[in-house]
Amino acid sequence: MNTKEYNKTVEQFADKVYRFALSLTGNKHVAEDIVQDSFERLWINHGDIAFDKARSFLFSTAHNRSIDIFRKDKRMVDTDNFRAEVSISVDQYSDLKEVLHNAIGQLNDVQRSVVLLRDYEGYSYQEIADITGLNETQVKVYIFRARQFLKQYIGTMQNVL
Template identity: 35%
Template sequence: MKDKLYRLALRLLLNGHDAEDVVQEVMIRLWSRREEWGQWQSLEAYCMTAVKNSCLDRLRKRQLRSVGEDGAWDVNSHDKDPHEKMIAKETYMQIRKCMDELPQHQQMVIQLREVEGFSYNEIAEVLGISLDQVKVNLFRARNAIKKSITQTESSWKEDR
């Protein structure tokens, strides 16, 4: 479960260090509220939602800060973790870039569906949106990624 939480946080925050902080925070909060566990439907969904909220919170704070510091924070600056280094292929970079540029809800839907294999219902529960919204977001995100990658490929072919 910890890994899933981390991946969602990383997707939103684009920074491995911050993502770990969020997971730690959420797991410790979970522990401190262990008396309530019995009342929750799904521990996993609860944690995923907590990670989402905590990340969005951080992103808002970052935005405020970056306004104050005249855009000092570059949201696109990825921390290069070992995994990142492995991805050498250009298309991967292309997909990643496209994903990073998607609206937040689309990013999260893609992450939960394509990477973690959640059902629509689970995604709706975690994100607190309706089933239709889940599908609309997924539709837009999938097609945006498809478009970005097929475009690159055709321009690459033309270059030759």
């Protein structure tokens, strides 16, 4: 990948990686750090990475950095955003998206990562497995549990709407 292609990946994926990192961490500054770190690593390795593999590399780096951050110091995460430890009553929200964002915060790190990769980016199970270092079966299990949790979290349709 040459410099021109690298800059193209910035244009194409910086927003997506940022949204992914923001949803993973819930913290704007941490998400920005993750984006910068992901692209810095991409640049360091740009000679060895083909242009069509850059997207996976970026999300893989962002995923790993997020997991590292959570494991090293969970206090870094700004829990005020949507990491409330106590489940919030669905009745307080009129917007499903807002409820879902709160629900995402209740998932564990890996579940959150795989379901975001699946829904935000439309990655296949195998691609998610490659990005996260899990196997395909594990990915399916995590997604299944995440969806079950999300459904339970938001309660019934009547409560949401």
